[in-house]
Amino acid sequence: MFDSLSSRLEGAIKKIRGKGRLTEADVDEILKEIRTALLEADVNVGVVRNVVARIREQTIGVALSQALDPSQQVVKIVNQELTAMLGGETLKITYASRPPTVVLMAGLQGSGKTTNSAKLARWFKSQGRQPLLVGADLQRPAAVEQLRTLGRQIDVPVFSEPGDPVATATRGLAEARRLGKDVLIVDTAGRLSIDAEMMEQVRQISANIEPDYTFLVIDAMTGQDAVGVAEAFHATLAIDGVIMSKLDGDARGGAALSVKEVIGRPIAFASTGEKLTEFEQFHPDRMAGRILGMGDMLTLIEQAEQAFEKDQAEAAAEKLLEGEFTLDDFLEQMQQLKKMGPLGNILGMMPGMPKELKGAQIGDDELKPVEAIIRSMTAEERRKPEIINGSRRNRIAVGSGTSVAQVTQLVKQFGEMQKMMKRMGGAMGMGRSGKKGKQKGGKASKGKRGGGMLGMPNIPGGLPNMPGMPNIPGMPGLPSGFPGSK
Amino acid sequence: MEWIYLALVALVLVFGIGVLVLNRRRSPELTDERTSEIVRPPRPAVEPRPMSGPDTSTGTAVLEPSAPESAAPEIQPEAEVEAEPAVAAEVEPETYERPSFTSRMSKARSALTGAFLGIRSRAGITDSSFDDLEEALLRADVGVRVTDELLGGLRARVKSKEITTPDALLDALRVEMTGRLEGADRELHLVPGEPGSPNVWLFVGVNGVGKTTTIGKVGALQRSEGRTVLMAAGDTFRAAAAEQLLTWAERSGAEFVRGAEGGDPSSVIFDGVERAAARDIDLVLADTAGRLHTKSNLMDELRKVRRVAAKGAGRVTEVLLVIDATTGQNGLTQARQFGDALLSDDTGVGLTGVVLTKLDGSAKGGIVFAIETELGIPVKLVGLGETIGDLVPFDPGQFIGALFAES
Numbered sequence: 001m002f003d004s005l006s007s008r009l010e011g012a013i014k015k016i017r018g019k020g021r022l023t024e025a026d027v028d029e030i031l032k033e034i035r036t037a038l039l040e041a042d043v044n045v046g047v048v049r050n051v052v053a054r055i056r057e058q059t060i061g062v063a064l065s066q067a068l069d070p071s072q073q074v075v076k077i078v079n080q081e082l083t084a085m086l087g088g089e090t091l092k093i094t095y096a097s098r099p100p101t102v103v104l105m106a107g108l109q110g111s112g113k114t115t116n117s118a119k120l121a122r123w124f125k126s127q128g129r130q131p132l133l134v135g136a137d138l139q140r141p142a143a144v145e146q147l148r149t150l151g152r153q154i155d156v157p158v159f160s161e162p163g164d165p166v167a168t169a170t171r172g173l174a175e176a177r178r179l180g181k182d183v184l185i186v187d188t189a190g191r192l193s194i195d196a197e198m199m200e201q202v203r204q205i206s207a208n209i210e211p212d213y214t215f216l217v218i219d220a221m222t223g224q225d226a227v228g229v230a231e232a233f234h235a236t237l238a239i240d241g242v243i244m245s246k247l248d249g250d251a252r253g254g255a256a257l258s259v260k261e262v263i264g265r266p267i268a269f270a271s272t273g274e275k276l277t278e279f280e281q282f283h284p285d286r287m288a289g290r291i292l293g294m295g296d297m298l299t300l301i302e303q304a305e306q307a308f309e310k311d312q313a314e315a316a317a318e319k320l321l322e323g324e325f326t327l328d329d330f331l332e333q334m335q336q337l338k339k340m341g342p343l344g345n346i347l348g349m350m351p352g353m354p355k356e357l358k359g360a361q362i363g364d365d366e367l368k369p370v371e372a373i374i375r376s377m378t379a380e381e382r383r384k385p386e387i388i389n390g391s392r393r394n395r396i397a398v399g400s401g402t403s404v405a406q407v408t409q410l411v412k413q414f415g416e417m418q419k420m421m422k423r424m425g426g427a428m429g430m431g432r433s434g435k436k437g438k439q440k441g442g443k444a445s446k447g448k449r450g451g452g453m454l455g456m457p458n459i460p461g462g463l464p465n466m467p468g469m470p471n472i473p474g475m476p477g478l479p480s481g482f483p484g485s486k
Numbered sequence: 487m488e489w490i491y492l493a494l495v496a497l498v499l500v501f502g503i504g505v506l507v508l509n510r511r512r513s514p515e516l517t518d519e520r521t522s523e524i525v526r527p528p529r530p531a532v533e534p535r536p537m538s539g540p541d542t543s544t545g546t547a548v549l550e551p552s553a554p555e556s557a558a559p560e561i562q563p564e565a566e567v568e569a570e571p572a573v574a575a576e577v578e579p580e581t582y583e584r585p586s587f588t589s590r591m592s593k594a595r596s597a598l599t600g601a602f603l604g605i606r607s608r609a610g611i612t613d614s615s616f617d618d619l620e621e622a623l624l625r626a627d628v629g630v631r632v633t634d635e636l637l638g639g640l641r642a643r644v645k646s647k648e649i650t651t652p653d654a655l656l657d658a659l660r661v662e663m664t665g666r667l668e669g670a671d672r673e674l675h676l677v678p679g680e681p682g683s684p685n686v687w688l689f690v691g692v693n694g695v696g697k698t699t700t701i702g703k704v705g706a707l708q709r710s711e712g713r714t715v716l717m718a719a720g721d722t723f724r725a726a727a728a729e730q731l732l733t734w735a736e737r738s739g740a741e742f743v744r745g746a747e748g749g750d751p752s753s754v755i756f757d758g759v760e761r762a763a764a765r766d767i768d769l770v771l772a773d774t775a776g777r778l779h780t781k782s783n784l785m786d787e788l789r790k791v792r793r794v795a796a797k798g799a800g801r802v803t804e805v806l807l808v809i810d811a812t813t814g815q816n817g818l819t820q821a822r823q824f825g826d827a828l829l830s831d832d833t834g835v836g837l838t839g840v841v842l843t844k845l846d847g848s849a850k851g852g853i854v855f856a857i858e859t860e861l862g863i864p865v866k867l868v869g870l871g872e873t874i875g876d877l878v879p880f881d882p883g884q885f886i887g888a889l890f891a892e893s
Contacts, residue, residue, distance in 0.1 A: 036630050042814035045624045109844060110694030110810060140699075142729035149725030149747075192847035219694060223627035223814025225850055246693060249778035255814055274693075274723070 022070045027059045030074060041254035044227045047085065047261045055081050086257055086284040091241050091268040093127075096212050099182035100132070102173065104209065105243075106202055106233055107217035109190030112245035114143055116217050116271055117187040118150035119279035120243070123269070124183045125156060131183040134172030135160035136205060139189035147187055154276055157181075165189065165201060170208045186211070193232030203236050213240045215268060218256045220247045226255035227262045234263045241268030244282065248273045260284075273342065300346065307339035323422030327382040327414060331374050334367065343367065372400035373410050385411045582710065582875025590846040590870040591888035598622045598889055605652045611644050615652060619659065626889060627814050628852035632859065636662055660890055666855055667882035670864035675803040675838070676713070676769060684716070684762040686755075686770045686800040689841075690788060690824055691808035693776030696843040696869065698727060700808050701771045702734025703877040704867070709738045713768040718758030719744040720751040720791060723775035731773055738874075741767060751775065751787065752794040763799035770800060779823035792828050802830070806866065807837045809853070811845040817853035821861050839866035842880065846870045851885075 011033065016026050031052055038048045058077045062070050095101045103120065105113045114137065121131040133151050135144035135158055144160045151158035157179070159172045169186050176184040186209060191198035206214065216239045218226055233239055244256045247270045260266055267282040316333055319325045340346055374382065376399035381388055388396070388411055397404045601622030605615045616637055623633040640658055643649045649658055676685050687704070689697045698721065705715045717735045719742070721727035728744040735742035743761055745754035755772045762770045772795060777784035796802045807824050809817050825836030842851050845868050854865050865880040 039624060039630050040815050042627075042816070045621050108812065108847065110696055112694055140730065141733035142726040145726035145729050146724065153725075192844070194847060219810070219812075221692065221810075221814060221816040221820075222812050223817075223850065223853065224625045225627070225812040225847075229812075246778065249692070249780045250816070250819060 016071045016074070022059070022062060022074075024060065027056065030059070031056055034078065038254060042223050042226075043085075043254035044224060044258035044262065046227075047258040050261070051081055051085055083284075085261060089266075090281055090283045091266050093213070095129075095182070099180075100173070100176045100184040101129075101182060101213070102209050102211040103183065103185045104202075104206055104211035104214045104237070105185065105187050105217060106214065106237060106239075107190060108192065108219075108229060109140075111190065111217040111219045111222075112243075112271060113137070113190060113217045114146050114187050115150065115276075116243050116245055116269075116279070117147065117185050118154060118156070119271060119276050120215075120269065121151070121156045121183075121185050122154040122276050123279055123281075124185075125154065129183045130181050131156050131185055132172065132176045132179060132181040133158045134169055134175075134184065134186040136165040136169045136172070136186050137189040138162065138165050138168065143187075143189070150276065166204045166208060169205045173209045184209070193229045199232070199236050206237050213268075214238060215241050215243050216259075217243045217245055218259065220244050220253035220256055221249065222255045224255060227258050230259040230263050234265070239263060239265050241265055243267075243269045243271065245271040247271060248278070278341070303340045303346075308333075308336045312336070320421050323418055325418060325421060327374050327377065327385060328379075330414070331371065331382075334371065369400065369402050369406065370410065373397075373402055373407055376400040385414055582707065582873075584878050585870050585876055587845075587868075587870065587881065587884035587888040588891050590876070591885075591891070598626060599891070602656060602890070605656065608652055611649070611652060611655055615655065616641065619655075623852065626850045626852035627812075627817075629815055629818070629856045632666075632852075632855045656890070660886060663855070663889075664882060664886050666859050667865075667886070670858060670862075672839070672864050672866050672880055674866055677801065677803055678768075679801065681766045682763045683799050683801060684759060684767050684770050685803045686759060686772055686795045687804040687806060688755075688772045688774065688792060688795060688802060688828075689806050689808055690774050690828065690837075691776060692778055692820055693724075695776065695808045695810040695813075697721070697776060697808045698730050698734070698773055700806075700841050700843060700867070700869065700877065701731065701773050702738070703869075703874045705734060705740045705771050706738035706874045707877065708769055708771075709740060714766070715740040716758055716762040716765075716767045716770045717742050718755050718770055718772045720755050720758075720773045721775040722747055722749045722751050722754060727773070727775070740771075741765070752791045755791055756794045756798065759795060759798055759800035770795075779820050779827075785823065785827040788824075789827050792830070796830075796832075804838050804866075805830075805836065806839050806841050807863070808841045808843060809857075811842050811851035811869075812847065813853055815853065815856075818856045818860065821857045821863055825861065825863065837863050839864050841865075841867040841869070841877075843869035846876070852889075854885075 016022060016030065034055065035048055035052050038051065039045070043051075055077055059074055062073045062077070093101075105117050105120075107113050114135075117133055121133050124131045133147060133156055135147040137143035137147075138160075144158075147160070148158045159168075159175045161168045161171060165188065169188075172186060173184060186205065188202055188205060189198070191202060193199065214237050216230060216233050216237075218230070222229075230239065230242070242256060242259055242265060244253055244267050247253055256267065266284065270280060270282045272278045272280060312332065313336070316325065316329050319329055337346070373396060376396045377385075377388070381392065381396075388407075393404050393407050393411075396402075396407045400407070601618040604618045608615060619640075620633055620637055623636065624630070628636075636659065639662060640649065640655060643658065644655065649655050674687070679685075689701055691697050701717060705717055708715050715738070717731055717740050719728035719731045721731070722745055725747070728747070732742055732744070734740075741761070743754060743758040745751070745757070751774060755770075758770050758772065761767075772791070774788060774791060775784075777788065779785065792802060792805065805828050807821055809820065813820070821837065821840065827836070829836040840854065840857060840863055842854060842865050845851050851868075857863055858865065867877055868880045868885070870876045870878060
């Protein structure tokens with residue numbers, strides 16, 4: 001998301017880069033770009049006005065102060081304001097002293113309440129809780145059936161009765177107490193914020209079950225209306241947080257983000273895919289980095305730590321830097337990577353990825369040819385790819401169902417990568433000194449690799465020097481690369 | 487320690503994908519081959535899933551409702567179907583009363599109302615008038631680009647003294663906006679063909695826009711006009727989506743075909759078309775699972791569904807994108823991507839129209855201006871409420887009238 005925001009911003013900044021000082025016209029030009037980008041991301045008009053005004057005030061200050069290198073300062077200002085807009089800290093769930101902790105889900109039709117109820121239940125379960133789901137959406141045909149199916153998938157019981165949603169919710173609470181469940185999640189029917197009767201119904205549900213948390217589910221693709229909807233629901237229910245659904249598309253989620261500014265409640269969770277596991281707590285600070293095209297490394301690292309075997313990873317890294325990394329090692333690491341979830345998601349979190357890659361639609365199956373090729377090699381070939389000659393190439397291509405050209409390509413590229421890593425390793429000493437930031441090792445081999453290798457040499461240390469974005473507040477603990485952050 | 491993980495992830499990704507991107511560029515024919523193998527799905531791919539109806543001979547459960555002519559107020563299934571009496575009463579094909587755009591859309595305060603009051607209250611046209619207009623249009627999700635175009639034209643006419651009063655300014659805007667939506671073909675195409683060649687209307691869209699509900703309503707409306715309808719539950723992904731559609735089929739007395747949950751949607755649609763052909767049914771309404779337009783594998787799946795729907799006896803006469811009226815600027819991307827994915831080799835057309843749902847809640851839907859003008863895809867149906875009769879043909883004049891309603 002926000003891809004065009006970061007690229008627009010970069011474009012605007014580029015124009016003033018190298019200028020000794022800013023004129024007011026320069027400032028206006030930049031602000032116009034920022035404004036358009038925010039509006040195209042569906043950020044609420046009112047919020048845009050405020051943010052742009054704040055940026056303007058500070059930027060004019062920079063222009064007047066005749067500071068050197070104003071572009072950097074402008075970037076810093078924009079960055080600060082955006083972070084403020086997303087703002088705040090991650091919502092921390094406090095469990096009720098007398099269980100169950102009651103959660104009420106509300107939202108418009110089709111925002112994703114039922115799916116997110118189940119995802120939330122799964123999340124609570126992963127936190128060691130025992131949730132009970134209540135299906136109080138008796139409106140939409142088969143909504144309860146949907147919830148039951150999802151409940152079965154995550155092994156969470158579902159309570160529902162036909163008839164009256166208010167009664168069902170109330171009885172669900174009693175059921176949770178009876179079963180000794182410590183979290184109760186009540187899914188309600190989708191309703192329009194202007195539908196007085198339905199709003200009264202959900203108010204009654206809320207009054208009866210006295211939720212500890214009321215979450216409003218908002219579709220990331222919602223336009224300007226999100227703010228009005230949030231205000232209306234907030235007035236009726238006192239919202240505690242927002243769950244942003246369908247964030248895995250290319251929607252920029254600007255409207256949902258504006259909600260924070262308007263009702264002062266944070267985005268608590270975000271749904272990032274169709275699978276029930278693709279649901280995470282929302283970290284506003286990390287999101288700022290993602291929005292600005294900086295990647296979301298903290299989440300990436302968290303996920304990697306879960307997916308990779310620690311010892312193996314260390315051993316592989318060692319080999320990598322010594323230039324001993326074989327195709328076997330590569331294959332192994334690739335298996336670990338797969339555990340981290342869809343490749344597209346991982347790419348999105350990766351800082352410094354070239355645009356072509358970010359935009360590319362990478363399906364999970366697409367790495368399969370690579371895997372097939374490697375698997376079709378003999379052990380010796382995997383250790384020493386340089387022995388692969390014409391006839392071996394043919395055999396591998398046939399065995400893996402690919403073409404000879406593909407095999408050649410893979411071998412060639414692997415060779416170059418090995419060389420590059422070796423150089424990097426050498427430059428780094430034993431690889432932990434952390435000075436590698438300036439050592440863009442593979443510069444020579446960059447560029448012509450069809451975009452594929454572009455991001456690579458920058459990753460370990462080049463990050464803080466990303467053009468235009470000097471200090472990312474969202475990345476505490478990683479101030480200047482990863483200098484031996486063991 | 488963290489950098490190790492990062493480096494490894496980067497390595498695998500960059501290397502693996504680098505190879506991939508290169509290869510992809512080199513051998514596009516490779517992927518083509520792969521997909522073309524699976525054009526015609528083996529029918530047994532659909533697991534028999536016995537419903538209450540006993541007819542499972544084709545491998546799909548089929549619900550047989552009463553014959554279309556029977557305008558009886560109760561469902562009289564040949565197969566014994568558990569129809570709840572409560573819904574059975576609604577089966578009677580009726581003509582549905584059409585609500586007016588203004589009455590439904592004005593339930594939500596019109597996006598433009600406040601701005602208009604402000605503009606009219608001024609003696610002349612000032613910069614603030616344009617600021618107000620701009621904000622109002624943006625609030626209605628019209629989008630930066632269309633807004634700039636609209637206001638650019640008006641500014642010029644104010645400058646040349648062609649427009650001098652606030653009232654004239656608003657009238658001009660209204661004419662301008664109406665003009666943008668004029669001349670489009672908003673008919674739903676149902677080509678009467680030889681028996682055994684049903685029309686297929688395919689419904690696509692992102693998750694949660696109201697595809698299944700729309701199909702239910704379209705089915706009921708078509709039944710009320712005396713056509714025979716079959717609903718094919720191509721949403722095999724979302725839990726209980728088929729049950730939801732089945733409820734609609736029962737209500738309106740349409741036939742119903744489903745597959746196994748998680749099964750291949752193309753084969754469900756294919757079975758639906760075959761069944762409809764065998765029984766001389768006029769129209770197949772094909773549901774599909776909601777999908778984000780950024781998921782290339784799911785868009786490929788949709789491409790296949792379209793191909794398969796036209797493979798046998800069926801003729802795909804409508805491919806409708808369902809969009810939620812509260813959708814923001816992403817709606818344009820959706821329309822573009824779905825259109826590209828569903829492009830037909832024969833007609834060169836991707837989407838044939840848009841269904842704008844939930845318009846009663848938002849009084850907006852400004853994104854249709856961008857979709858119609860930039861992509862030339864007409865809005866054909868609009869959802870103005872929850873009942874069947876609330877799904878009505880799109881009327882640009884009424885739509886803009888409702889946007890401009892000042893009350």
